[in-house]
Amino acid sequence: MSVTAPLGFRAAGVPAGLKSGGARDVALVVNDGPSRAAAGVFTRNRFKAAPVLWSQQVLAGGRVVAVVLNSGGANACTGPAGFQDTHATAETTAELLGDSAGEIAVCSTGLIGERLPMDALLPGVASAHAQLARDGGLAAADAIRTTDTVTKISFRRGEGYMVGGMAKGAGMLAPAMATMISVITTDADLTSEELDRVLRKAVSVTFDRLDTDGCMSTNDTVLLLASGASGVTPHPAEFEKKVTEVCADLARQLLVDAEGATKAIAIEVVGAAHEDDAVDVGRAVARSNLLKCALHGEDPNWGRVLSAVGTTDAVFEPDRVNVAINGIWICRGGATGDDRAKVDLRPRDVTITIDLSAGPHSATVHTTDLTADYVHENSAYST
Amino acid sequence: MSVTAPLGFRAAGVPAGLKSGGARDVALVVNDGPSRAAAGVFTRNRFKAAPVLWSQQVLAGGRVVAVVLNSGGANACTGPAGFQDTHATAETTAELLGDSAGEIAVCSTGLIGERLPMDALLPGVASAHAQLARDGGLAAADAIRTTDTVTKISFRRGEGYMVGGMAKGAGMLAPAMATMISVITTDADLTSEELDRVLRKAVSVTFDRLDTDGCMSTNDTVLLLASGASGVTPHPAEFEKKVTEVCADLARQLLVDAEGATKAIAIEVVGAAHEDDAVDVGRAVARSNLLKCALHGEDPNWGRVLSAVGTTDAVFEPDRVNVAINGIWICRGGATGDDRAKVDLRPRDVTITIDLSAGPHSATVHTTDLTADYVHENSAYST
Known part of the structure; x- marks a missing residue:
């Protein structure tokens, strides 16, 4: 059509x-x-x-x-x-x-x-x-x-x-x-x-x-x-x-269809003081090569989520931030939460929820995992 | 010692x-x-x-x-x-x-x-x-x-x-x-x-x-x-x-010793109006996954350099920016310069020189290429 x-x-x-x-x-x-x-x-x-x-x-x-x-x-x-x-x-x-x-x-x-x-x-x-x-x-x-x-x-x-x-x-x-x-x-x-x-x-x-x-x-x-x-x-x-x-x-x-991607990752930021904060946090997380590699390896590495969140100027207190991956709240209050073994990262769709506990606003940023195929495709593109 | x-x-x-x-x-x-x-x-x-x-x-x-x-x-x-x-x-x-x-x-x-x-x-x-x-x-x-x-x-x-x-x-x-x-x-x-x-x-x-x-x-x-x-x-x-x-x-x-790296890349920004501009431009280029993949593939893809430079707020006019890779000015005045075939990207050390033509300040930011080995190492780190 x-x-x-x-x-x-x-x-x-x-x-x-x-x-x-x-x-x-x-x-x-x-x-x-x-x-x-x-x-x-x-x-x-x-x-x-x-x-x-x-x-x-x-x-x-x-x-x-x-x-x-x-x-x-x-x-x-x-x-x-x-x-x-x-x-x-x-x-x-x-x-x-x-x-x-x-x-x-x-x-x-x-x-x-x-x-x-x-x-x-x-x-x-x-x-x-x-x-x-x-x-x-x-x-x-x-x-x-x-x-x-x-x-x-x-x-x-x-x-x-x-x-x-x-x-x-x-x-x-x-x-x-x-x-x-x-x-x-x-x-x-x-x-x-x-x-x-x-x-x-x-x-x-x-x-x-x-x-x-x-x-x-x-x-x-x-x-x-x-x-x-x-x-x-x-x-x-x-x-x-x-x-x-x-x-x-x-x-x-x-x-x-993103180059080399095997995961479609939605980063939902909730509890933000402003919508811009939610977008900034979502984007910082979406740009963490380390996290994108971890998700490619199906490793629910929430430490890499927090290290990306911590680079932003968004309003939040580090000890009030919660993170869920595919519905499991593996980080509560900026520290270890529920059992990471419960996170099932095998499906293509991955949802990371970041609760800043700072207000009523939210936003979702979409990204993909980082894969060896992305590297291969973009190493040889113009040659 | x-x-x-x-x-x-x-x-x-x-x-x-x-x-x-x-x-x-x-x-x-x-x-x-x-x-x-x-x-x-x-x-x-x-x-x-x-x-x-x-x-x-x-x-x-x-x-x-x-x-x-x-x-x-x-x-x-x-x-x-x-x-x-x-x-x-x-x-x-x-x-x-x-x-x-x-x-x-x-x-x-x-x-x-x-x-x-x-x-x-x-x-x-x-x-x-x-x-x-x-x-x-x-x-x-x-x-x-x-x-x-x-x-x-x-x-x-x-x-x-x-x-x-x-x-x-x-x-x-x-x-x-x-x-x-x-x-x-x-x-x-x-x-x-x-x-x-x-x-x-x-x-x-x-x-x-x-x-x-x-x-x-x-x-x-x-x-x-x-x-x-x-x-x-x-x-x-x-x-x-x-x-x-x-x-x-x-x-x-x-x-x-950076994980998986095969190239040590120095991004020299010269002709900047302020040192901060030079650092910002260097850092934007250092963070371009696409460029880092291209350099891994030994492809002197200066278009990816410019697209990264263009995301910054540094003082410059797009049609006055020049880029050299390993000494060959392959981009002059924001457009095609010398023959890209002259660029030798086989050595481990790579120097990208970006001349903003906007002032006397300069700075160098160092990065590496992005490789499949980086992805592999960071997909499996915590498992």
Whole structure:
């Protein structure tokens, strides 16, 4: 279903030769309207890839007619020439659609620091345009994969409208947003201001709380496009809920497919004085290589949880912190609690609950274990 | 040579049964004076092990007669009972020496969250006391090893005085100070205030700039003890230089012995607007799992350097940042520079130079690569 689940969207995914082996590597998503309202959230990394710099300008206008995406090259750290490549990609797409380049968003993903092969990419864009179809969402989702082992798509049905989405990302998953690109579409009718509010809210509690390896990408982009083709203007809260569900579903798919991971770890922080404290603690724990190794070895090493918690500025008293792993409170009051032998770490899903005993707030951050496969995959990536 | 290189110190290291296999696990270092001036620097982790809480109180008095150390258990997150165990260890040592427990520092290292076997530890302290000797420094250094594959010792000769030291630490190496314990001794004659100033300065540019896995320990302790037995009061700057050299030498030994590491990576940040910026950038790069994997695979992936630099708040313009790996400027002006094929990553030592082009300040942070062996070692540590 993907991005073409809602009315008013066509998509395509084609092989253009950017990746070796003939896999799809160029995608196009077109909003046929009547509305072209759109919003975007981008990486907070200060080295922003050329397509991020371009698309930020496009989204500032609140209107997107099409998104052109490629895998096989991030077009990041490529200087002014790389920015011209992005511009040329948008221009080519605009000409094919009879539109202005200023309403064409561009996303790229792949290796940083290398120019895109424009002589392959631009014919690929034309080929994708020729294949645009109402059922092209799955091919588009396939074309944006890099080390992803599966395509990542989602949709939810609202009251008279749909929300659909696709995403890519398997490594460099950390705030803001993981190394990920996601396009979410809806046939609901909303202003770009309302889309912006909803998207920021949804991303902040989903993609932003995914942290598999602490590495923030130069290319992270999440776009939300509304065609208005259903004629329905949903209740804001209901729409926010549906968009958040699609983002959460896609974030979950990113997590499960994270490079080399064998565990999907939810770090629930409760009893926090502030939600920010809960997120900070969750993120510190999610970034402990030692803990992630221990969980890979199915060792309920709560000492490594506390040593990570202890690096934060969150409000708590060390002797009032409790930790449960998969429901067993193995640390109570900052010291040994229930029998660690009772913790069953064999399932793929692991839940670490950290009770700061400092207030009513909570947050959950998601991560994975750290494995020899992660090391292997990322030792050989660009060679 | 170790801690007994300077005059006025005796040491011992004995097996007490805390570790399996009969290895040495209890060490004692005694300052026979005439001075007992001392200073200490401790972990900034908010979960401080019982011996850290104890020794902070002892060092507040500026006098240390002896340090009793054990491996085979960190006595961290053990609650009030764990603190009583530390107190009892200090009391036992004090009785043996005919001194007050308030002048006995205690250090422990090993697994977090388990009580120490006091029925083995206290007889071990007595045994160490019985074996105290002027040449006991090496045995003491051996007794504090955990996953360390070698003993770590160092000494420097000043103008009429000596500085000696020992350290342990192989994982959980991050600010402040690595999971490390280090005792440094000198027969120079200095006040505890002067020792404190010198030790903080030396630690801040050596142990504090080591970051192998981003994990901060609950037990980090560095102590500096002065016997005054040489009768020499050195020039402050010269003494600071010698202590810094010993700390740097020990830090280097920790780095080279880091769990599973095959590369010793120096991240030199130059052209920074402030020294803090340089340290922040160095540390962000040192914590990039993706970069550490790439360097393990001998891949000069400068894009991963920039994505880490881009997460910091340091002063720089992205299009003015240059990066060299082992002397080859493969990134110039935030984009592709010299040919990456010229970078030779086969040697164990790797230098990454990051020029922020923003000012005159610089700093170097040291880290290692991330390897499958690190994962293996830390997946099985406590089981």
